[in-house]
Amino acid sequence: MHSSVGQVVIFALPAVVVAAFAILAIRDRRRAGPAAGPGFVATNGWPVAIFLIVAVGLWTVFMIVLPMLSMIDLSFRPRLPPPQWGSARDIYTLENYRYFLFGSTTSTASWNTTHLKAFGLTIWVSILITILDFVVCYPIAFYMAQVARPARLRLFMLMLIAPYWVNEILRAFAFRLLFASQGVINRALMGAGITDQPIDFIAADVALYSGLAYAYLLMMMFALYNAIETLDRNQIEAARDLGAPWWHIHLFIVLPHAKPGIASGATLVFMLTAGALAAPLVLGGPRTLWFTPIVYDRFYQAFNWQQGAAYALILLVACVVFVLLVLKIFKLRLGEIAK
Amino acid sequence: MTSRTIQKAMLGFYIALFFAYLFGPLVVMGATAFNTPAYPTFHPFEGFTLKWFANLANDRDIVYGLKNSVWIGILVVAVSVPVGLAGAILLTQVYSRAQSFYYLIVVSPVLTPGVIIGISTVVFWRHLTDITGLKFIYDGTVLTVLAQSSFISAYTMLIFLARLARFDRTLEEAALDLGASRTQVFFHVLIPFMMPAIGSAIVIAFLSSFENYNTTTFAILADKTLTTVLAGRIRVGTTPALSALAVAIVAVTVVGAVLFELFKRREQDIAARRAAAAARSEAAETAAVPAHA
Amino acid sequence: MTAAVQLDRVTVRFGDFTAVDGAKLDIAPGEFFSFLGPSGCGKTTLLRTISGFIEPSAGRVLIDGRDMRGIGPNVRPTALIFQNLALFPNMSVADNIAYGMRVRGVPRRKRAETVERLLDLIALPGQARKRIDELSGGQKQRVAIARALAVEPQVLLLDEPLSALDLKLRQHMRNELRAIQRRVGITFVYITHDQGEALAMSDRIAVMNRGVIEQVSDGRTLYNSPETAFVASFVGESNILAGKVASVDGAVASVDTPIGPLRGRNVRGLRPGSQALLFLRPELLVPSADGIAARVTDAAFEGTGTLLTLAAADGRPLTVLVSGAAARDIPPKGAEIRLAYKAEEALVLPPDAAGDA
Numbered sequence: 007m008h009s010s011v012g013q014v015v016i017f018a019l020p021a022v023v024v025a026a027f028a029i030l031a032i033r034d035r036r037r038a039g040p041a042a043g044p045g046f047v048a049t050n051g052w053p054v055a056i057f058l059i060v061a062v063g064l065w066t067v068f069m070i071v072l073p074m075l076s077m078i079d080l081s082f083r084p085r086l087p088p089p090q091w092g093s094a095r096d097i098y099t100l101e102n103y104r105y106f107l108f109g110s111t112t113s114t115a116s117w118n119t120t121h122l123k124a125f126g127l128t129i130w131v132s133i134l135i136t137i138l139d140f141v142v143c144y145p146i147a148f149y150m151a152q153v154a155r156p157a158r159l160r161l162f163m164l165m166l167i168a169p170y171w172v173n174e175i176l177r178a179f180a181f182r183l184l185f186a187s188q189g190v191i192n193r194a195l196m197g198a199g200i201t202d203q204p205i206d207f208i209a210a211d212v213a214l215y216s217g218l219a220y221a222y223l224l225m226m227m228f229a230l231y232n233a234i235e236t237l238d239r240n241q242i243e244a245a246r247d248l249g250a251p252w253w254h255i256h257l258f259i260v261l262p263h264a265k266p267g268i269a270s271g272a273t274l275v276f277m278l279t280a281g282a283l284a285a286p287l288v289l290g291g292p293r294t295l296w297f298t299p300i301v302y303d304r305f306y307q308a309f310n311w312q313q314g315a316a317y318a319l320i321l322l323v324a325c326v327v328f329v330l331l332v333l334k335i336f337k338l339r340l341g342e343i344a345k
Numbered sequence: 346m347t348s349r350t351i352q353k354a355m356l357g358f359y360i361a362l363f364f365a366y367l368f369g370p371l372v373v374m375g376a377t378a379f380n381t382p383a384y385p386t387f388h389p390f391e392g393f394t395l396k397w398f399a400n401l402a403n404d405r406d407i408v409y410g411l412k413n414s415v416w417i418g419i420l421v422v423a424v425s426v427p428v429g430l431a432g433a434i435l436l437t438q439v440y441s442r443a444q445s446f447y448y449l450i451v452v453s454p455v456l457t458p459g460v461i462i463g464i465s466t467v468v469f470w471r472h473l474t475d476i477t478g479l480k481f482i483y484d485g486t487v488l489t490v491l492a493q494s495s496f497i498s499a500y501t502m503l504i505f506l507a508r509l510a511r512f513d514r515t516l517e518e519a520a521l522d523l524g525a526s527r528t529q530v531f532f533h534v535l536i537p538f539m540m541p542a543i544g545s546a547i548v549i550a551f552l553s554s555f556e557n558y559n560t561t562t563f564a565i566l567a568d569k570t571l572t573t574v575l576a577g578r579i580r581v582g583t584t585p586a587l588s589a590l591a592v593a594i595v596a597v598t599v600v601g602a603v604l605f606e607l608f609k610r611r612e613q614d615i616a617a618r619r620a621a622a623a624a625r626s627e628a629a630e631t632a633a634v635p636a637h638a
Numbered sequence: 639m640t641a642a643v644q645l646d647r648v649t650v651r652f653g654d655f656t657a658v659d660g661a662k663l664d665i666a667p668g669e670f671f672s673f674l675g676p677s678g679c680g681k682t683t684l685l686r687t688i689s690g691f692i693e694p695s696a697g698r699v700l701i702d703g704r705d706m707r708g709i710g711p712n713v714r715p716t717a718l719i720f721q722n723l724a725l726f727p728n729m730s731v732a733d734n735i736a737y738g739m740r741v742r743g744v745p746r747r748k749r750a751e752t753v754e755r756l757l758d759l760i761a762l763p764g765q766a767r768k769r770i771d772e773l774s775g776g777q778k779q780r781v782a783i784a785r786a787l788a789v790e791p792q793v794l795l796l797d798e799p800l801s802a803l804d805l806k807l808r809q810h811m812r813n814e815l816r817a818i819q820r821r822v823g824i825t826f827v828y829i830t831h832d833q834g835e836a837l838a839m840s841d842r843i844a845v846m847n848r849g850v851i852e853q854v855s856d857g858r859t860l861y862n863s864p865e866t867a868f869v870a871s872f873v874g875e876s877n878i879l880a881g882k883v884a885s886v887d888g889a890v891a892s893v894d895t896p897i898g899p900l901r902g903r904n905v906r907g908l909r910p911g912s913q914a915l916l917f918l919r920p921e922l923l924v925p926s927a928d929g930i931a932a933r934v935t936d937a938a939f940e941g942t943g944t945l946l947t948l949a950a951a952d953g954r955p956l957t958v959l960v961s962g963a964a965a966r967d968i969p970p971k972g973a974e975i976r977l978a979y980k981a982e983e984a985l986v987l988p989p990d991a992a993g994d995a
Contacts, residue, residue, distance in 0.1 A: 023450075030443035046438065061431035066450055069495035071464035072473075080468050146363055149356060160610075167606055171598040173556040176574050176591045180370035182583060183377060190373055190618050221369070252352075273456060279568025281458020283559045288579050298460055298559075305563065311468065318464045322457060329456055340449060519724035521712045522689060523738035533737070537728035599689055619771040627774035631807065 016075045020067045081316035102316035128297040129283050132280040135219045136272050139226040147230035170224040178217050178288035185213035209291040217289045222278045226271040269336045283297020378588035397589035410574035421554040424494040426546050429501025454496035455521035461565030485568030492564040493554050501546040508542035548605050640703040642667040642825040648697035650683050657683040659849040663867050670819050672836040673829040675846035681829040689718045709753045717786035718795045732766035738789035758785040775803050796828045812838050817830045833873050846868045857894045869989045870917045877956050879916040897950045902984030917985040918958040929978035934969050
């Protein structure tokens with residue numbers, strides 16, 4: 007299929023989406039009957055109605071839907087020099103995806119082990135870090151939400167908000183200072199005589215993984231805190247009075263209640279970790295495998311935007327699959343976690 | 346010792362450990378900014394110095410990046426606060442299936458990795474400017490504002506939604522009944538009610554924009570912001586000047602965030618005082634009403 | 639004289655549900671008029687239709703003789719006091735009261751004068767700069783009234799505004815509302831589910847049930863001569879006995895009830911053989927030598943009288959309010975007594991189609 011067809015599709019799709027939305031909204035109104043009250047323009051008045059439509063229209067169409075569609079479109083195109091764009095050779099192809107799997111746009115002889123391994127490792131490590139962050143945060147979140155007195159809670163909140171707003175590059179930088187060959191940890195180890203050679207934490211990816219686990223910890227913390235905070239303290243008291251052991255209270259009362267918070271924390275931490283760019287750039291060694299720097303290099307080292315778009319899309323699909331899995335496992339709807 | 350006190354001690358220890366982990370790296374980074382050696386280290390502490398901070402002010406790239414970051418932050422606030430507000434208001438006016446569909450679209454940027462938002466924005470606008478010939482749009486600052494606003498608008502929308510959920514619709518009806526036009530209702534009733542949320546949204550939007558790296562590094566093209574300058578420098582090597590910059594940025598954002606938090610507290614205290622005053626007049630009134638009215 | 643508010647067969651439907659069904663009545667200028675009914679009877683819908691938030695599905699609303707079709711709430715000569723008052727929390731007392739004038743473009747000086755005058759009227763002088771969340775419930779109430787009066791409406795609509803107050807204050811505010819209405823002289827349309835409120839304040843009351851106006855009259859008539867079983871049971875207390883009309887003798891019908899044949903005023907001219915309900919107010923029944931046999935099960939002293947609870951021959955409970963001279967001689971618990979009443983004071987009414995009462 008020639009890619010000019012795609013052009014039409016790309017610009018027609020948002021129109022279809024907007025029209026579908028309008029039809030849905032109108033049908034919902036019809037079903038509600040006169041109880042729905044006056045219409046959209048009558049409810050808001052002309053100036054506000056225009057503001058709402060224009061602002062939301064520009065946002066959803068030009069900032070969300072169209073960019074995503076053009077990225078998808080680009081990912082299915084061959085790499086061509088600019089003069090040939092839109093020419094007869096610019097046809098839809100799977101070669102960018104084939105490259106991800108086989109390292110070649112023509113042969114399927116051998117697997118593209120570097121990229122596949124990087125991708126697999128990124129997903130796997132992100133999942134582990136998500137779980138680790140949950141385990142680290144849960145006791146503190148529970149303490150703040152259910153045990154701490156108001157004054158202590160205020161202090162803790164302030165202490166958490168401060169590091170929360172520290173830039174992620176700076177967090178990575180701080181870890182680099184800790185783990186560098188002349189860094190704090192190596193000097194301490196050598197000073198204590200545990201080792202006489204500096205340990206290369208960066209090449210061993212220790213620095214990267216601890217930096218990643220650190221970077222998005224507080225996302226999990228606030229998500230958990232908000233969820234546990236809404237649990238009625240009396241429920242815990244009641245369970246304790248009935249003689250439930252502490253682990254039973256957490257497993258069967260607190261955790262089920264905090265489900266939406268756990269899901270939203272997990273989604274955020276996973277998405278941010280798998281999509282992290284600053285930490286791998288700053289804390290990664292020359293042989294470190296992480297997927298986002300590879301995507302970055304497709305664009306700004308190899309200048310192969312088509313392939314970069316395909317790689318970005320693969321990452322996005324992985325994230326969407328993760329979100330869907332979390333929703334499925336926790337039996338939740340999207341609206342319950344995105345808060 | 347009872348098991349309760351052991352539990353308490355363990356919890357206390359864990360909390361201490363947690364905050365040590367949280368602040369340790371940042372404290373180390375901060376300390377290196379004030380130490381004299383040219384390689385960033387805090388042990389041995391050879392001497393207190395502020396020269397690394399002075400170096401910063403003379404670093405043209407960093408000063409340029411800082412200006413650009415502030416400028417972009419202001420533009421992002423200008424876009425994402427009204428857009429988020431419109432998004433939230435519209436969400437309260439559509440129902441059932443249309444609402445779920447709409448919500449899915451506007452919340453998707455929150456759940457999309459930042460690099461992908463940056464990439465898709467650049468890809469789309471390069472394409473569009475090729476077709477239309479509007480070359481001025483394909484500019485690092487413009488693209489960064491567009492890319493950042495796409496997800497920061499979703500943040501602000503979520504802030505506004507939380508506030509809107511507590512809005513009393515009869516206030517709008519009351520204003521209307523007293524003769525206000527729909528537009529007047531919007532500006533006299535809804536906007537003042539949303540004011541605290543608008544304040545929060547401005548702060549959050551600016552901070553999110555200022556500290557963003559993943560999206561910016563793609564969308565900024567050949568231009569620079571403070572975070573991209575910083576990332577470039579850190580990749581090349583570490584110097585105490587970078588620690589100094591880190592300290593400066595952390596100081597600004599943290600002081601901002603903490604001030605904002607304290608400001609919110611003050612608002613709550615004022616509300617509490619008013620409620621107390623209301624309770625007092627309530628008591629006075631009940632006492633004043635004649636027993637057999 | 640043109641009616642202040644005229645409802646001309648107003649019907650409001652929400653989908654399949656008919657909230658107001660063919661409401662037809664006139665409210666005179668300067669009248670304190672109440673709609674009384676249980677929750678869900680359609681009174682709030684009717685009020686919102688008068689104020690313009692809801693367009694009737696059929697029929698017309700006329701205010702001062704003018705058809706209000708297509709005229710929005712912001713241009714109608716009505717002002718509404720909401721159940722939750724809906725005061726603007728971001729504005730001071732003065733700004734709240736002046737709001738209607740502000741959007742009408744009344745000059746600042748004039749606004750300030752009016753606010754002064756109204757603060758005097760509602761007995762809150764010198765409180766102009768206070769914030770809404772610093773006020774007590776009663777003070778908020780007064781500010782809401784002043785805010786509505788400030789736009790000089792022809793009709794003031796009140797949606798159960800006293801329901802949030804405690805009992806003592808509520809009774810006090812009833813008197814005050816009535817006094818304010820007399821002073822300003824405009825038409826008040828009040829809705830409530832509290833018959834005490836309606837009876838105490840109103841010139842006339844419309845009783846509503848299931849979207850239908852059952853009866854419109856002054857409070858005394860409503861209490862003494864209800865026209866439907868619903869009105870008779872909703873307004874005031876009654877002992878209700880179901881049965882069949884046995885015979886009709888002029889204005890009085892005899893009904894066969896489970897505790898024997900009883901006579902009452904045949905308000906609606908029921909024929910012998912038709913189903914009927916006999917209503918006996920507790921204060922109409924008097925212990926006497928002859929009449930309905932009953933056994934005293936309980937006696938509660940209520941200050942102005944004593945409320946007796948009795949069991950009739952078939953065990954059903956009856957209540958009797960004994961007051962005045964008779965109250966000096968209360969029969970003891972367990973006593974077998976007889977109760978008499980004047981036949982023309984009891985009422986014989988057909989049961990409601992829907993089967994309540």
